[in-house]
Amino acid sequence: MLLDRFKNEVEAILSRYPVKRSALLPLLNLAQREEGFVSESAMKEIAKVLDLTPAQVFETVTFYTMFHLKPIGKFHLQVCKSLMCALVGSDEVVVWIQKKLGIAPGQTTADNLFTLSVVECLGSCGTGPMMQVNDDYYEQLSEEKVGRVLDDLKRDGTCSLKTGPFMYPQPLAK
């Protein structure tokens, strides 16, 4: 059982809320982190822990776009397409990725490494175009930068170009 393996974490999560159901999103996050998507058995398990029916878990899961009901690629490339990023070229980012990986939005590469999505605003409007890959942000993308990110991810599973604690513009050196 998934949650048995994270007993301490589950207990810590539950302890934060006076009403059990509040732990639903955190537990779903945990499940998705582990399995890459929210499986039916995870939903059932969580329902049980929180005294909910599976339907109650399901309706909540499907409201939030970050939860996947099916497995996706190891790296989830999410390119923001909202107006602010679009003004600075996000549509091209999609084209670059498409060119490099041969996948259109909604598709996954044959090696199951990359899934491409276009998404709405990710809160990085001043540093667009950008994409989020799993937990990390990559901003002010160029074709070359996208290429490097994808190569690094494929090779190393990580990439040093990801954004750290955010500050933009950087203060001018005095």
Added chain:
Amino acid sequence: MATYEKILLKNMEQPGYTGSLADYEGTGGYRALRTVLRDMQPDQVIEVVKKSGLRGRGGAGFPTGVKWGFIPKNHPGPKYLCCNADESEPGTFKDRQLMERDPHQMLEGMAITCFAIGAQTAYIYIRGEFRLGAKILEQAIQEAYAAGYLGVNILGSGLTINIYVHLGAGAYICGEETALLESLEGKRGMPRFKPPFPATHGLYQNPTVVNNVETMANIPHIINRGGEWYASIGSPPKSCGTRVFCLSGHVKRPGNYETPMGITFRELIYDLGGGMRSDKPLKAFIPGGASAPFLTPDHLDVKMDFESVALAGSMLGSGGVTVMEEGTNMVWAALRLMEFFYHESCGKCTPCREGTSWLVQTLQRIWNKRGRPEDVGVLDELCGNIPGRTVCAFGDAAVSPIVSTLLHWRGEYEALIREAQETMPRNKEIPVFTS
């Protein structure tokens, strides 16, 4: 170029400042909390904040002290503070910086707020994508617990204050305060109708204050330097203090700029932002996030305070300023935002749910040169039938891109439609709508 004293971004802009507890304390951090616990009554804190004229930085601009004052004093059960870190309004990215670069500033503000309203528990509802921010906050919270600023008997005061980070999972609407509460309760993030207000029936039906990250971050400074000091900055009496404006779009130097309220858009865009990124002139700008109606170059000298922007027919909203250069098609711009609103409508209210889907399809058609002469009239009518008839303010916001672009650039719609009429082969299939 004018320079302004910064309040919120000051620390983080110091070279070498990491946002750690030690760094924060080194700049006088947590002094305000000590003062409050040692010398003040909750009501006094609320008074100071009222006097400061601080208004919410989340979008609605409600006076913060007044909001706190609505919390019932003798409620038998628990009370809660929720910090709104959902920051999902397109054009806005200030809270992200405040959290990732100086987390203790907002944590101290939250602790003081808890004291003022009598809450023992606070949640930071942070959007699910901000993993890094959440991690940084978690670490900061641990530091604060270890140092006795949070937890049981904080700073020997006998008070208990716990702060927890709660990650969302991808839903813009959860930034709306009642949807946030529903989401925090583990449900679908559908806004509740008001009244009752969160101040009396909030989280788990208990009295609750919901405040934005930036609002919280201001609190320690107001305590340290006094309500009068804060109220003297910006454009008093209605727009006091500084704001962190988020500049994006076709400018040379996009990013977060903290200035007192009341500077002009021209100053922000041209002085601080360095002007347009190519040589094309400015065509349009959004003054306060995606929900705010578009303005034109004629409005560049409007002051960036609540009243002036409202007078110009828009709103200061979340402080996200997006600039568009000449050559940007306004139908396209409206469509991009409409797609956002269509995607994010929670679907509770009929006019918002059906209206956004209808509007987005009509706009897509017009943009794809399949418009019909009557379409502009349909847009006008639909946009008249949504605002004011929904549970939350999303319905009002959703139509503002279309209403304002129709107001200022109606010709662009008509041109596209004319073109469609001229070029559209008869009987050609209408493109299939996909969500």
Added chain:
Amino acid sequence: MAITPTTTTDMITLTIDGKSATVAKGTLVIEAARQVGVMVPHFCYHPKLAPDANCRMCLVEIEKMPRLQTSCSTQVAEGMVVKSASSPVVQNARKSVLDFILANHPLDCPVCDQGGRCDLQDFSHEYTATTSGFKELKRVFPKEYFSPLIETQMNRCVQCLRCVRYCDQVMDVKALAPMGRGTMTEIKAFGAHELDCEFCGGCIQICPVGAITSRLSMYEFRPWMLKRTDSVCGYCGDGCQITFQTKNNDLIEVNSTHGAGRNNGDLCARGYFGYHVSVHPDRLTSPLIRRGDALQPVQWEEALELVGQRLLDIKTKYGPDAIGGLITGRCTNEDIYIFQKFMRGVVGTNRIDSSVRYGHLNAMHAMQRVQGTHRWAVNFDDILSADTLLLVGTNITETNPITGLKVKEAVKRRGAKLITIEALEPAIGSISNIVNLAHHHLGIKPTAYAGAVLGMLKAVVDQQMVDPEVRATAQSYANDITAALTSLSWDAIQAQTGLASEVFIQAAQVFAKGQKVVILVGPGVLRSVGGFGMTMNLLDLLLVTGKLTKPGCGLAPLAEENNDQGAFEMGGTGSVLPGGQSLGDPDVRKRLAQAWGRPIPDTPGSSLPQMIDDAQHGKLKALFVVGENPLASLPPSSGIHSALEKLEFLVCQELFLTETAQHAHVILPACSYAEKDGTFTNTEGHIQSVRKAIDLVGDSRPDWEVFSALSVMMNDPMEYGDVKDIGKEIHNLLPGTRTLGPAPFPAQPDSTVIARYLKTDYQRDIATRYQWPVEDAVAGAEDMIVQVSQSLFHSGKFSRKAKGLLQVEPAGKIYLHPEDAARRGIGEGAIVKVSNRLGEVITPVGLRERIPRGVVMFPEHFDEEVRRLLPYSVDSETQVPYCKVGRVRVEKMVGT
């Protein structure tokens, strides 16, 4: 003392469309408008549900408020001026909301079963929404299979979420999930799975459009073709008002109107989907006479003549007491009344019994003895307004689902405290579980009710919570009970119930503190060994805490069959005459004899167990069985088989060729509740009209007509023009038996009876009641307790002829806790051997988390085989046969 006027301040006056309305504080504007005849159009609002204000159809203009307001979520205020239809702005807004809804609506009214009774159609008509600017593509949901009984057509959905909210707020089932968000929100079950729920039909009934409809009646009608017949459900004792919808004598559907009946328009699966029982192809359509091994169809005359003649012959040869009668509590009051009149007056015997004997009788006798009534001293409304509810031995959702809804409402919406003593564990499943709502749950095994009830009493006594007045006025009673309970040790109680003293003490404290306390008691007590004593003890619990005579307090035994209560009141048990009066009272007999113009035999009445005994010993020669099926209700150890075999003459009056009927010499075809008029009395004592909805099937006849015809054959005619004549005779005889008013007046406890009980009567059996029946020794290997029990989807064996219900639950399974199953290496669907010294049974397994560990349960509706494993005993006081609980071992079948 100052008198504070309350009524004036609690009322509020406002104006709606120029009409003045005065309504209670807290009323919603939409309801205030309704009260003055202003109908505000709406989709998402429903009085049963908390407002959600999502459809935005009910907008009104309220003076001094900035925007249009939703009248469904706005409470009235003094002096408020509301404009609805009188405001052009409002009219426009509503029109636009309709336009929005219709934009994505498929407009497939021609093929929609809701057509003609659809809110969307009606409002569209009202607002003449004939033209729309919508030129885009409509959203389309791929059609998916939803459930065996419920059809969804999500393209029609207006997303008001009434179904989802009903399923949660009213039913507490939470099986429906709105999936996704925005326009693409779709009502689903869990994932791609088909709906698995209580199938109450509530979502169908509450959907304002045709998005959720019944598969049983799909495409079979247009509403205006339907004839409505308001009647009463024939399944359980809740007595829900139903409306049969028929088309050309076909039963098309059954539903119930909001606000109607004691059920307030709510139904359960049996009521909503179980109606096909009346038109099942197996219905008997003509009388049958046994010729050798075969049953041959004959004309009524021949059959009646034969029955009349044989009964007369046996009576002459062996005396009237050689003939016995047994009638089902599914018959109407009129049928039962005439049956017992026929048996007593024409045959001349008091050997009569009915299904009330199977358990409900324990409560009738206990209440008569302690409080002098045979009816509840409370009603459903008292459950709603109770502050404390104690449920004992009733898996109420499955036995009496609608009474269960009252409990849910009291607890969920009105803040009542719930204490449960049940052989159930809190666990979420596809059927709502009442113990999930309990504040104090005393979870026990099905054999431990007696101990748990004593535990509650002991806690009351231990904690000095005995009502001071009882102590003062009934000293010896209080002392004797205290003494009896003190001599019981907490250790012994814990040994039987598995619960420590603190658990009882906490629950008893809540119980004693309650001001309005209702005890609901069901088959776990009434049909279990010691049932009578346990019921007496529950009455003692009310007595010692001073609640028995308090208004709003009382004991509420739950009748299982629809007219068990009526069967008792109509004289359907031998020793009780109509009106619950004692056969032993010569005055009563005299009065009745006068009214009937026939002598009432003074031989003692006898119960079904005694009749079985007597038949086996050759003392009972003939049995007239009406709608009962003792062969299927009692285990072989009761002797029912050999008893029936020994009979010289067995007549069965039936709808179907039941196990018992297969042994009959003559079978008379009766008609079902859908085909006759009359009355049923529900569990709370409310008498309600049953009305004929379809023509008689085949040659079947109402039961009373048969008895009447037989009396003619037996030269002692009891003739009636129609059912109304019988009704008149009944209420001339028994005041207070008319069908009157929306709710029953609760019976008043009789203070002289209580006084007698407190003074002396209690002494009779206190010694035995205050200890529990000794459990049969645990035979080492028989480590599981087996209980056959009621399922939500069936009622007796009768409902097995309802095709809708069979789709949900087609057969029996042995249900047990997943841990018990895992220990035996078995999973869902495995085949197991269930055995004990009485025999063995092979059955599939179902897993249910709410079944206590160490217990297996089997639905009694399919218990032909399992019944063989159950021990049989008879209550010495009430002659109630007990055969619901036993011990077994459960083993995995090799090779499965």
